[in-house]
Amino acid sequence: MSRYRERYDDVEGGDFSLMEEGKYPVKVIAAVVKPSKASGTDTWCLDLEVTGQKYAGRKLWLYISMKPEAAPVRKGTMTALGLDTKATVEYDLVDDVVGRTALAEVYHDSYQGVPREKVKRLRSASPGVIEQMKEVSLDDLDNCPF
Numbered sequence: 275m276s277r278y279r280e281r282y283d284d285v286e287g288g289d290f291s292l293m294e295e296g297k298y299p300v301k302v303i304a305a306v307v308k309p310s311k312a313s314g315t316d317t318w319c320l321d322l323e324v325t326g327q328k329y330a331g332r333k334l335w336l337y338i339s340m341k342p343e344a345a346p347v348r349k350g351t352m353t354a355l356g357l358d359t360k361a362t363v364e365y366d367l368v369d370d371v372v373g374r375t376a377l378a379e380v381y382h383d384s385y386q387g388v389p390r391e392k393v394k395r396l397r398s399a400s401p402g403v404i405e406q407m408k409e410v411s412l413d414d415l416d417n418c419p420f
Contacts, residue, residue: 290332293380293391299326299399300334300378302355305368307340316340318348318367322378322393334378336393347395354396375399 304321322334338347349359355374357365365371376396383392 292382292389293324293329293332295381297377297379297397298324298329298334299375300396301325301375302371302373303333305371307367310337310339318351320351320371324378325375334380334391334393336378336396351396354398356398 300322302320303323306319307316308319309315310317316339318338318340320336320338322336324330324332324334336351338344338351340348352363352365352371353359354376355371356376357363357370357374377399378396379394380391381394382389384390
């Protein structure tokens with residue numbers, strides 16, 4: 275079923291203000307490797323959910339090319355997600371990453387003239403730091419653990 279009818283005059287929300295640039299605790303909620311629409315090259319797509327107090331529940335996405343030149347980016351992402359990357363590795367880029375946590379470094383970009391958030395990279399964070407950040411408000415940076 276692709277057609278539906280829904281009444282929105284009583285529904286609130288739908289408009290999201292831009293998240294502030296910075297680092298946010300996130301959890302990988304889904305992952306897939308699929309061909310890029312632009313180049314056809316496989317791309318590792320991570321669906322992230324913000325777990326911190328501010329913006330909790332907001333979704334972010336990180337796309338990483340599977341080209342050999344992007345190996346340093348993939349290694350950094352895997353390391354941030356707590357996977358061992360010291361030697362030759364073999365991981366399932368879906369099953370082995372879903373549920374893992376890290377810090378997402380968010381910046382602002384523009385797509386077709388509309389400002390939006392983008393994830394620059396994932397950063398490692400110990401579980402204790404992630405848990406502390408759930409309690410930290412950006413209005414109270416004195417308590418920020420990093």
